[in-house]
Amino acid sequence: MRPVNVLSVTSEIFPIIKTGGLADVAGALPSALAAEDVRVITLVPGYPAVMRAIEGMEAIHQYPSCFGGSANLLSGKAGELDLFVIDAPHLFDRPGSPYLAPDGRDWADNARRFAALARAAADIGQGLAPGFVPDVVHAHDWQAGLVPIYLRLAERARPATVMTIHNIAFQGVFPPYLLLELGLPASTFTIDGVEYYGQIGFLKAGLQHADRITTVSPTYVREIQTPEGGMGLDGLLRVRSTAMSGILNGIDDKIWDPGADTNLAQTYDHNDLDTRMINKGALQKRLGLSQDPDAMLFGIVSRLSEQKGLDLVLAGLSGLLAGGAQLALLGSGDQTLEDSFRTASIVHPGQVGCFFGYDEELAHLIQGGSDALLVPSRFEPCGLTQLCAMRYGSVPIVSRVGGLADTVIDANEMAIAAGVATGFQFGPVALSPLTNAVDRAKNLWRDRQAWRRLQGNGMRTDVSWRRPAKQYADLYRACLSM
Known part of the structure; x- marks a missing residue:
């Protein structure tokens, strides 16, 4: 097996910032993939929690203009995680939820915020980061949905792209007047591009343009290709069905270990259920x-x-x-x-x-x-x-x-x-x-x-990342032979 370099692009990552299962997946998968000779560096937004967590911070690129302000691309570590961070205070230096304002509504500039994340990912995919050229860029959910189309628009040699749907109910849909501001030419506003029922669809764009599509269980693959489960994207997913696969998530069995869990009043294992x-x-x-x-x-x-x-x-x-x-x-x-x-x-x-x-x-x-x-x-x-x-x-x-x-x-x-x-x-x-x-x-x-x-x-039952990690590694290597 040849080593594979993967850039993972996500809007949240455990244990730094979490609103749901996406963070758990993004946080656990890199270490599991290391056993498969896959090196993962994860790109995340520079939320306050991320900026506090990153160590050995090094600036590797400056964006004088990044969707309304200047930004820096940083590299560093947080625990065992290798990270790239898009440090754009005007977009990400905000308290609370990564996605919601204090009134509970979406941040009004979410399209710009996550276009910036995707733009940085595409740049890294084309060799911006010294010493790291990804073979595969793995985009997670709608927040990274523009990554595949940004890479295709560059019309240069590019890495393979994988788009993972963690929940198709959340799609990132924005008004069409943002098209040019997001760096998308008018020619992309078609049914084969980013157009989605008269709007710009971030997830739709990713599903249309990624080389491979995954979702997080085999049954969900089938469900989202139906009108009942596809939430408006079932037709596209049926067209792209040969590029789709379902890979079950795992859990980090070091964090979730009843035999060593300090959150419990008493540790135990399957041979000692009385103490449970x-x-x-x-x-x-x-x-x-x-x-x-x-x-x-x-x-x-x-x-x-x-x-x-x-x-x-x-x-x-x-x-x-x-x-x-x-x-x-x-x-x-x-x-x-x-x-x-x-x-x-x-x-x-x-x-x-x-x-x-x-x-x-x-x-x-x-x-x-x-x-x-x-x-x-x-x-x-x-x-x-x-x-x-x-x-x-x-x-x-x-x-x-x-x-x-x-x-x-x-x-x-x-x-x-x-x-x-x-x-x-x-x-x-x-x-x-x-x-x-x-x-x-x-x-x-x-x-x-x-x-x-x-x-x-x-x-x-083995509910760890070992088996899913092997499936992802096989998928990445299959992408490289396409």
Whole structure:
């Protein structure tokens, strides 16, 4: 195998800045790819958190004019991550969310902000950075969607391009009057270019012009080629289907390791599940739940939104809590859902405990202390929380969509008999199927030996980045032979 240099382009990266699973992927994949002889340097925007984290900072290029102000391209490290940073204070030196203003709306200049990220990526792709010439530029989500078209417009030798869809619901759509300001000639405003229903589509541009397209599970590949799942891009994706592949995400099994996790009250492994109960007690105490080891404890770690199906949990809450069961929730998002869960915690004291916001320690404790984890998403490109749940012995209850369908083996009679079940699936995504799955879980939970076998199956499943990293490395090398 020949070594491969990859420039990864992302708008967020764990552990520096995170709003969702994209950051986890961008942060974990580089070290996993190193074992495949793939060197990754990641380009990120110079948010305040990034500027604080970068070490050994070196300026490698200056942009006198970069979408409204001057900017510097920097190189450096943050922990084990090799980084390029586009330091443009007028675009990125802002508090809070990478994407949203304090009023909760998108930053008005998001098109310029992420065009700057893509422009810098295209320049690096053409050899701007001393000592690093990428063989492949890997663009993640709409924020990097202009990278492939910028590289094609240069009409010079260029690296191969890979575009990954982490969630097709977010597409980066902007008004057409920005076309020339973004450095896109009028000739690109066509159905074969960046035009998307009369607007400029960043993700659409990337999907149209990348050499290869990936998304984060095989089932999601099929779903997004349908009118129901493609969100307006299904026709294009069907045309480009031969260039598409689905590669499941993994999790960082060093960060997510119940045997060494300092966020837990007690570490454990699949051979010592008795000690796991200490975490259940700690979780109950943390969220004000009754200290009852015999109460089945359901967990949720999720963005609160319609996509995540949490309105179904509320609709079926009385059945979920029947028999003394409990619910521990960590999340934030839709205000109506927050208010409804807050009310539920008042109506069901000792049975429903909620924390609104994000708390990394509590996220780990819910995985390590709950008996089962609910993931009733209406669509889910891959999902990471169910992988963490399996790793931590919290049995996932998931809808049969996207990566949830690909990663959890349903505990039906045959799978239990064969000793391969790892959780519970339900479909379609509606209240009655969810209720049936919860009832199946409750019934099996009463047989503690059977439940422990289910936990052990999940904990022994390889949910790391090792297999996905090999698939990405194979894809990169296939790009080089095109």
